[in-house]
Amino acid sequence: MLIKGAGDFRFDRIVDILEARQHETVLEVNLDAVVHNFNNFRAQVRPATGIVAMVKASGYGAGSYELAKTLQSQGAAYLAVAVLDEGVDLRKAGITMPIMVLNPRVVNYKSLFNYRLEPEIYSFDILNEIICEGRRYSITDYPVHIKLDTGMHRLGFLESDMTELVRVLKSQNVIKPRSVFSHLAAADCPELDDYTRGQFEYFARCCEQLQGAFDYHILRHILNSTGITRFPEYQYDMVRLGICLYGIPTLTDGSQGDLKPVSSMHTAIISIKEWEAGTTIGYSCKGVLHRKSRIATIPIGYADGLDRHLGNGRMSVWINGHRCPTVGNICMDICMIDVTDASCAVGDQVEIFGNNISVMEIADVLGTIPYEVLTSVSSRVKRVYYRE
Numbered sequence: 001m002l003i004k005g006a007g008d009f010r011f012d013r014i015v016d017i018l019e020a021r022q023h024e025t026v027l028e029v030n031l032d033a034v035v036h037n038f039n040n041f042r043a044q045v046r047p048a049t050g051i052v053a054m055v056k057a058s059g060y061g062a063g064s065y066e067l068a069k070t071l072q073s074q075g076a077a078y079l080a081v082a083v084l085d086e087g088v089d090l091r092k093a094g095i096t097m098p099i100m101v102l103n104p105r106v107v108n109y110k111s112l113f114n115y116r117l118e119p120e121i122y123s124f125d126i127l128n129e130i131i132c133e134g135r136r137y138s139i140t141d142y143p144v145h146i147k148l149d150t151g152m153h154r155l156g157f158l159e160s161d162m163t164e165l166v167r168v169l170k171s172q173n174v175i176k177p178r179s180v181f182s183h184l185a186a187a188d189c190p191e192l193d194d195y196t197r198g199q200f201e202y203f204a205r206c207c208e209q210l211q212g213a214f215d216y217h218i219l220r221h222i223l224n225s226t227g228i229t230r231f232p233e234y235q236y237d238m239v240r241l242g243i244c245l246y247g248i249p250t251l252t253d254g255s256q257g258d259l260k261p262v263s264s265m266h267t268a269i270i271s272i273k274e275w276e277a278g279t280t281i282g283y284s285c286k287g288v289l290h291r292k293s294r295i296a297t298i299p300i301g302y303a304d305g306l307d308r309h310l311g312n313g314r315m316s317v318w319i320n321g322h323r324c325p326t327v328g329n330i331c332m333d334i335c336m337i338d339v340t341d342a343s344c345a346v347g348d349q350v351e352i353f354g355n356n357i358s359v360m361e362i363a364d365v366l367g368t369i370p371y372e373v374l375t376s377v378s379s380r381v382k383r384v385y386y387r388e
Contacts, residue, residue: 050077282328
């Protein structure tokens with residue numbers, strides 16, 4: 001590939017990116033796939049229903065700023081982060097759209113107010129604290145999001161709290177409920193649909209009490225990715241799009257459309273050696289070869305997010321159209337792959353997960369969920385963002 005241009009255009013940066021994708025362990029993030037998945041779900045909701053895009057945990061491991069910038073341009077109603085620092089970083093990077101901070105335990109209220117970050121309020125302690133801090137900074141009508149516990153039993157106000165909640169909110173002018181929301185505990189479990197519908201009924205009763213105390217409309221949202229698909233009648237004013245935004249379906253019946261994986265992890269072969277049958281590979285001699293084999297070494301290990309339990313053939317990687325199993329224990333920075341049946345050479349690309357090896361497959365091997373696989377990718381793994 002020839003890359004030519006004047007020095008002022010900094011084409012050397014393009015060269016650096018392309019070389020990184022070929023020779024290093026990288027997490028490639030397809031921003032066009034983000035747009036595709038976002039629009040897939042936007043088509044499933046009413047035009048007046050806003051989408052809250054979840055970018056917490058550094059965009060599920062993909063990097064929050066680049067995704068936030070893309071989602072801002074696509075017209076998402078809100079971004080949602082987990083902690084204050086995530087929101088501050090987005091503001092410093094130039095993100096101007098509304099940002100909701102979920103599960104906060106704020107210490108630096110000055111930053112919260114200065115950066116216009118809208119916190120979740122889930123207890124009377126947090127409620128009274130933000131009112132007190134807001135008065136210190138002469139804050140009025142600051143938007144907050146009231147969390148209800150309708151059945152997750154994690155965080156949130158109960159129906160029995162509503163009278164006191166309304167009283168406190170009406171007694172001050174520091175904060176102003178912008179939305180009221182809850183979280184479904186079992187939207188992806190059809191056998192528990194009665195429980196889920198009980199959550200909807202509980203949510204409706206609480207919303208009615210809260211809304212009845214105010215003369216402006218308070219936004220409501222309860223659906224997660226699965227709920228958007230399975231319970232469209234409860235879209236309310238907003239829905240929250242999480243794991244499906246990243247191309248990971250929560251349902252296997254095709255009802256969530258043609259989602260595209262956003263993140264793919266690649267590395268490159270750095271060594272290939274041939275060994276006779278009976279040779280042992282790696283720590284503790286766990287990898288025992290049962291035939292004459294070609295063994296490749298790749299520069300990725302558990303410190304990069306490749307779980308150690310994926311060693312000894314429990315997973316395969318994709319090399320030049322072939323699935324190649326791991327051999328022996330995965331090391332901190334490298335692991336070994338059996339490439340006997342694959343045509344490959346040093347420098348060839350290796351897909352850890354992506355279009356051919358799905359994150360769901362790896363999660364199933366580990367007995368976990370795709371969220372954990374994605375968010376376990378180490379910060380030392382370079383993120384490369386691209387548009388197709």
